[in-house]
Amino acid sequence: MTVPSRMLSLVATAVASMASALAYPFLPKRIATHFDVDGQPDRYGSRASAAIGFPAMMAGITVVNDRLGTWPGGRDREDAESGVRARNQAVALIELSLLSAHLDTLANGTGLHADMSRVNRVVYGVLMIALGNVMPKLPRNGLIGIRTPWTMADPTVWERTHRLGGYLITAAGVVSLASLPATGKRAARLPMAAALGAIGVSAAYSYVAYTRRAR
Template sequence: MKINKKELLLTSLVCLLPLLAGVALYPRLPETMATHWGFDGTANGWSSRAATVFGLPLFILALHLICFYAESHGTNRNMNPVLRTVMLWICPAMSLLGSALTLGTGLGYEMHISTVVPVFVGLLFLILGNYLPKIRRNRIMGIKLPWTLASEENWTRTHRAAGFTWVAAGLLMLLSALLRLHGPTVTVVLLALAVGIPVLYSYLYYRRHEKGGAQ
């Protein structure tokens, strides 16, 4: 698939936008900055000011370029355009959110990490869940299991189930975070269920309708 250079340039620049804020705020930031937080929102990992300001956006940019290359050279040429746009903006959004949290914390603001992160993840699952059923079988994106890749029917049914599961998980993540119902812990549990349920469904469908039928 031909690379859209304008799209690549725009999303890459957004990934690097936090560098401008970091440079402008650099003198006001502490020498050591929190870059990792526990489930309760308490910082438990730190990096130097330079590594935080410059390293985080550059790391996410590198990840973005890898994802962009994989998507542009993949076999999924019929991807839903809305889903493709969402996927290409995940890394830029992560760069903006991650830098906002680290810079804000460095300046002494209370960033409510335990609420913000589950809300972001919940919104992401809610959006992606709406488009998962529309992903055609490919080796780049989706629930890539031996039996989903081998069967169009299994792929379709699995992603239909995953779409419902992800939307439900996203809504519950948002609700738990906004109501402060142990948002991060609930998010981890819902993440496990959102991934595990479609995989289990896919395997059971394979055993019942495909493997069983071949015997």
């Protein structure tokens, strides 16, 4: 993991751990640990699981990412280095989104109730905008990205699809943030619909791009 991304992941994990230690005495024995897209709690657990779960997950992700080395590789050294940077940036963003979810869980558990529907939309929006900027830099690989039979078969189709997907997922993030003033279930579900639409259009485009190149 590159130094800035690694430091960001370590800091996020440390902040999550310290927040758990500070909040633990004030948490009830049973606490909401997961919220649905409407911001309503749909899973409960002990205060120990609420305090330990996210920090442990974040630490595990950091360790696994360090072990991945130069994966997913690339066609040359520059391509491989670009892929590693993109992977590390994506991991750091995931860590930050987990930190946000952890802090929201602790806040609700200690009585500092937040509007989880709006919190979710902020987290999803920022995450999608950041991922949209990372996607065009991803080299072709078998795990991360828009992996259709057509992107995996042609590196040019992969590049074009991820360039378009980057724009569309960024736009989906903007839609998520723009929906903050709205209330109700439709507004809460808008970010997921926008993200699925962006992925669906990108996947369809990969087929179109491949068939055009095959002519």
